[in-house]
Amino acid sequence: MPESQTNLSWDVLLDLSGPAGARHERLAGALRSAVRDGVLPVGTALPPSRKLATDLGCSRWLVTQAYGQLVAEGYLEARTGAATRVSWSPGRDERRPPAARVAAPVPRYDLAPGVPDLRAFPRRRWADALRDVLTTMPHTEFGVPPLGGHPRLRAVVAEYLRRCRGASAAPRDVTICAGVTEGVTRVCRALAARGVTAVAVEDPSWGRTRQAVAAAGLTVVPVPVDEDGVRVDLLGGTRAVVVTPAHQFPTGTVLAPARRAALVAWARDVDGLVLEDDYDAEFRYDRRPVGTVQGMAPAHVALFGSVSKTLSPALGIGWHVLPPAWTESYQAANPAAATPSVVDQLALAAFIDQGGYDRHLRAVRLRYRSRRDALVAALATHLPDSRTTGVAAGLHLLLHLGGAVDTGALVRRAAAEGLRLVDLAAYRSTPPEEPALVLGYGNLADNAVLPAVALLASLL
Amino acid sequence: MPESQTNLSWDVLLDLSGPAGARHERLAGALRSAVRDGVLPVGTALPPSRKLATDLGCSRWLVTQAYGQLVAEGYLEARTGAATRVSWSPGRDERRPPAARVAAPVPRYDLAPGVPDLRAFPRRRWADALRDVLTTMPHTEFGVPPLGGHPRLRAVVAEYLRRCRGASAAPRDVTICAGVTEGVTRVCRALAARGVTAVAVEDPSWGRTRQAVAAAGLTVVPVPVDEDGVRVDLLGGTRAVVVTPAHQFPTGTVLAPARRAALVAWARDVDGLVLEDDYDAEFRYDRRPVGTVQGMAPAHVALFGSVSKTLSPALGIGWHVLPPAWTESYQAANPAAATPSVVDQLALAAFIDQGGYDRHLRAVRLRYRSRRDALVAALATHLPDSRTTGVAAGLHLLLHLGGAVDTGALVRRAAAEGLRLVDLAAYRSTPPEEPALVLGYGNLADNAVLPAVALLASLL
Numbered sequence: 001m002p003e004s005q006t007n008l009s010w011d012v013l014l015d016l017s018g019p020a021g022a023r024h025e026r027l028a029g030a031l032r033s034a035v036r037d038g039v040l041p042v043g044t045a046l047p048p049s050r051k052l053a054t055d056l057g058c059s060r061w062l063v064t065q066a067y068g069q070l071v072a073e074g075y076l077e078a079r080t081g082a083a084t085r086v087s088w089s090p091g092r093d094e095r096r097p098p099a100a101r102v103a104a105p106v107p108r109y110d111l112a113p114g115v116p117d118l119r120a121f122p123r124r125r126w127a128d129a130l131r132d133v134l135t136t137m138p139h140t141e142f143g144v145p146p147l148g149g150h151p152r153l154r155a156v157v158a159e160y161l162r163r164c165r166g167a168s169a170a171p172r173d174v175t176i177c178a179g180v181t182e183g184v185t186r187v188c189r190a191l192a193a194r195g196v197t198a199v200a201v202e203d204p205s206w207g208r209t210r211q212a213v214a215a216a217g218l219t220v221v222p223v224p225v226d227e228d229g230v231r232v233d234l235l236g237g238t239r240a241v242v243v244t245p246a247h248q249f250p251t252g253t254v255l256a257p258a259r260r261a262a263l264v265a266w267a268r269d270v271d272g273l274v275l276e277d278d279y280d281a282e283f284r285y286d287r288r289p290v291g292t293v294q295g296m297a298p299a300h301v302a303l304f305g306s307v308s309k310t311l312s313p314a315l316g317i318g319w320h321v322l323p324p325a326w327t328e329s330y331q332a333a334n335p336a337a338a339t340p341s342v343v344d345q346l347a348l349a350a351f352i353d354q355g356g357y358d359r360h361l362r363a364v365r366l367r368y369r370s371r372r373d374a375l376v377a378a379l380a381t382h383l384p385d386s387r388t389t390g391v392a393a394g395l396h397l398l399l400h401l402g403g404a405v406d407t408g409a410l411v412r413r414a415a416a417e418g419l420r421l422v423d424l425a426a427y428r429s430t431p432p433e434e435p436a437l438v439l440g441y442g443n444l445a446d447n448a449v450l451p452a453v454a455l456l457a458s459l460l
Numbered sequence: 461m462p463e464s465q466t467n468l469s470w471d472v473l474l475d476l477s478g479p480a481g482a483r484h485e486r487l488a489g490a491l492r493s494a495v496r497d498g499v500l501p502v503g504t505a506l507p508p509s510r511k512l513a514t515d516l517g518c519s520r521w522l523v524t525q526a527y528g529q530l531v532a533e534g535y536l537e538a539r540t541g542a543a544t545r546v547s548w549s550p551g552r553d554e555r556r557p558p559a560a561r562v563a564a565p566v567p568r569y570d571l572a573p574g575v576p577d578l579r580a581f582p583r584r585r586w587a588d589a590l591r592d593v594l595t596t597m598p599h600t601e602f603g604v605p606p607l608g609g610h611p612r613l614r615a616v617v618a619e620y621l622r623r624c625r626g627a628s629a630a631p632r633d634v635t636i637c638a639g640v641t642e643g644v645t646r647v648c649r650a651l652a653a654r655g656v657t658a659v660a661v662e663d664p665s666w667g668r669t670r671q672a673v674a675a676a677g678l679t680v681v682p683v684p685v686d687e688d689g690v691r692v693d694l695l696g697g698t699r700a701v702v703v704t705p706a707h708q709f710p711t712g713t714v715l716a717p718a719r720r721a722a723l724v725a726w727a728r729d730v731d732g733l734v735l736e737d738d739y740d741a742e743f744r745y746d747r748r749p750v751g752t753v754q755g756m757a758p759a760h761v762a763l764f765g766s767v768s769k770t771l772s773p774a775l776g777i778g779w780h781v782l783p784p785a786w787t788e789s790y791q792a793a794n795p796a797a798a799t800p801s802v803v804d805q806l807a808l809a810a811f812i813d814q815g816g817y818d819r820h821l822r823a824v825r826l827r828y829r830s831r832r833d834a835l836v837a838a839l840a841t842h843l844p845d846s847r848t849t850g851v852a853a854g855l856h857l858l859l860h861l862g863g864a865v866d867t868g869a870l871v872r873r874a875a876a877e878g879l880r881l882v883d884l885a886a887y888r889s890t891p892p893e894e895p896a897l898v899l900g901y902g903n904l905a906d907n908a909v910l911p912a913v914a915l916l917a918s919l920l
Contacts, residue, residue, distance in 0.1 A: 038622070039622060040623070041619060041622065044623070106600070115603050118600060118602040118603055121599065121602045123594045123595065124594075126803075127591040127594040127595070130587060130590050130591075130594075131587040131590075134583045134584075134586060135583065139578040139581065140566070140578060142578040142581045142772040142774045143575050143578055143772075143773060143774065143903070144574070144575065144773045144774075145773065145776065159501060159503075162499060162500075163499075163500075163504070177798075178638075178798030178799075181796045182796075182798045185796065208796055211795050211796045212796055214795065215796055312603075313602075313603060313605065314601060314602045314603065314605050315801050315802075316798055316800060316802075334675070335671050335674065336641045336642075336645065336668055336671045336672055336675055338638030338639060338642045338776055338798075340776060340800070341774065341775050341777070341800065341804055342774035342776075343586075343774065343775065344801055344804065443603070
């Protein structure tokens with residue numbers, strides 16, 4: 001009876017062997033125990049009575065009787081036109097304390113940085129791309145996925161990075177992975193295998209970057225950032241550094257030309273590795289984005305990118321371009337590293353290759369620019385004593401509040417009012433000289449800009 | 461001109477500044493350099509002439525002249541109704557040796573184990589599930605995905621494992637990841653952080669399992685398997701073991717009841733951890749699958765599973781259930797661990813919850829059983845001196861060939877004839893007593909069974 005095997009538990013679970021007579025009692029008892037023991041948790045749909053009767057080799061009457069009894073006892077719940085479901089929660093679940101509620105209340109206005117406009121996700125076009133792939137991909141592509149990513153996406157990403165980011169990338173140097181954090185961790189594992197114990201990270205920086213370095217067992221060494229970007233002259237003693245040259249996070253500065261040259265010279269001097277996080281280079285509003293440092297020194301720079309800021313972090317697709325000399329250490333340190341779904345990889349490859357990605361970027365760039373303009377204008381009106389920097393690019397800006405503001409207290413007061421703010425201090429190893437907030441506007445609804453700023457002003 | 465920024469490189473790339481006159485010459489020169497330098501690799505589509513003219517602020521005539529010249533010179537290729545594309549490969553690419561061709565020729569008959577029927581992937585239903593999710597999910601779900609997996613899929617998997625695998629799993633104990641290999645590596649990192657240096661692994665075993673343990677920096681200790689499964693009495697000295705109790709890979713034995721009890725007792729004695737790889741438990745043909753060992757001792761067993769053998773390894777979705785006491789070490793050792801696409805996670809949750817997964821399993825189980833029957837019958841006819849074991853479950857069987865066969869030479873001879881075979885010795889730390897092949901039939905087309913066996917027989 002292979003048809004009954006998937007719900008294999010029904011006839012094993014509901015053991016009706018034993019003396020004949022009152023079989024519906026025994027069925028009810030077995031069901032009751034299963035619910036009591038938590039084997040059938042609240043909400044579980046029971047099979048239609050006709051189906052269960054076939055599986056158990058008994059009459060349908062017997063099943064409806066048993067269901068009826070348990071409905072009367074409060075174990076099950078029957079609704080016309082829907083499956084009969086378990087409605088009782090066993091005491092056993094209470095033996096362990098209930099899980100802590102991790103879900104914080106959703107703020108009315110969320111100004112935390114790092115998230116793109118989630119309303120702008122191209123749902124229909126992404127679904128179309130997925131369906132196209134699922135309709136046309138050869139069945140062999142459903143097999144064990146190629147390590148390092150699907151060759152099609154590697155080629156498309158390599159071309160994209162050459163064309164749009166001035167990178168030097170051959171498909172074989174591109175690895176597809178879950179995102180920048182995952183990629184940095186993997187490259188750091190290769191660094192660790194080569195004897196590197198510490199990695200310099202810009203200060204301030206994105207917390208996940210520091211986490212990614214630490215996850216590989218390496219020590220994070222903070223390196224200051226000034227108005228020209230990372231202080232290359234203070235890198236002495238390390239052989240690897242994570243930087244955000246196109247748009248420093250969170251200060252928004254662009255690595256100055258002389259610093260770029262100095263960074264490359266440093267990497268060559270110490271035979272080191274620059275980890276270039278190209279995290280939101282696609283969004284620059286005043287002029288063309290600067291190209292990657294990787295394009296200047298592909299032998300000493302690992303380039304990281306993803307669709308997290310352009311499409312959605314929920315897709316879990318990113319890439320990195322490694323210097324060929326690092327390939328072997330990388331593979332040895334990450335021997336069975338996972339890749340995103342091949343279906344997703346092929347959908348993204350088609351989306352980029354057929355121009356959908358470029359069109360999406362063009363559309364959201366316009367949105368972000370006008371939202372940034374609205375935010376800057378509202379801040380100038382409602383907080384005339386404040387100052388904004390880092391507004392030329394990206395999905396956030398820095399709001400400098402002047403000497404007297406206790407930003408920690410402000411963030412807490414704001415949270416109580418449903419306004420989520422992030423203190424610049426949260427990204428720094430030491431408190432900033434001047435109190436400042438990092439205001440993300442990527443995912444702020446257009447009609448929320450004014451009330452959010454007004455609320456912020458009322459709290460100062 | 462934000463419209464021109466996505467193809468930002470076109471006007472930066474094709475620098476037309478300088479003295480006036482013969483601008484189309486300059487445009488052609490810039491294009492030529494870009495192709496020569498590899499900036500525009502073979503196959504790159506150039507923008508339509510009208511679009512490029514707008515971007516560059518020049519006349520369309522100028523662009524068509526430049527395109528035409530480069531077509532004449534062999535750099536570009538124009539086809540009516542399609543984009544003009546780069547058709548020339550620069551010498552620069554040759555500076556590095558071409559990548560080794562890793563793609564082996566596709567065998568006519570592939571009997572390697574570990575792959576399900578790739579023709580059976582439910583393409584349309586999976587595309588429907590993805591579209592449903594993309595149409596209905598709240599936009600907030602496109603944000604940073606929850607660590608450990610989406611709560612919806614964690615709950616559905618927990619229920620599935622309780623219902624179908626006799627597991628003891630609360631949603632909070634379930635982690636969604638890319639698959640069993642990824643999961644085992646992560647748990648091994650937690651073991652390493654707690655001071656474990658060696659992990660016992662069944663001998664023979666799946667190579668990826670050993671790789672997963674080694675990837676966490678741990679030593680693999682082989683432990684023999686006999687007809688009752690893993691030799692628990694030989695586990696002394698280790699505190700962790702990876703096992704396949706439902707269907708040992710590749711011998712196909714089921715861990716005997718006494719051994720199950722002994723394994724649990726061992727884990728309690730040494731305060732150790734059993735890593736239970738439940739890799740193809742869904743496919744048992746003679747009776748109901750045995751439940752998981754995890755259900756007997758949830759405090760000492762980590763349970764691993766995935767859709768790799770039920771749907772496709774290309775989806776990259778798996779899960780594990782950890783003892784609560786291990787949660788903290790796990791999270792500390794894998795602080796920013798990636799999850800599969802939230803869209804895929806929600807699609808799988810709906811697919812399981814709405815019965816599509818059960819229906820799929822029911823359908824393919826019938827397919828596999830009849831294919832197994834055909835394979836066993838063909839082997840009995842064509843290789844009457846051989847013997848098969850491990851046929852009661854899974855997607856492969858063991859073919860014992862008797863004392864005189866050199867399986868290594870057989871595998872090579874077969875490969876030359878387009879028949880892919882895997883020697884049992886490939887999964888063992890020491891050669892087996894009797895030569896045997898591991899024959900996978902999951903992805904063998906029904907009409908290939910007879911010719912594949914006839915070919916195998918002709919080679920013996």
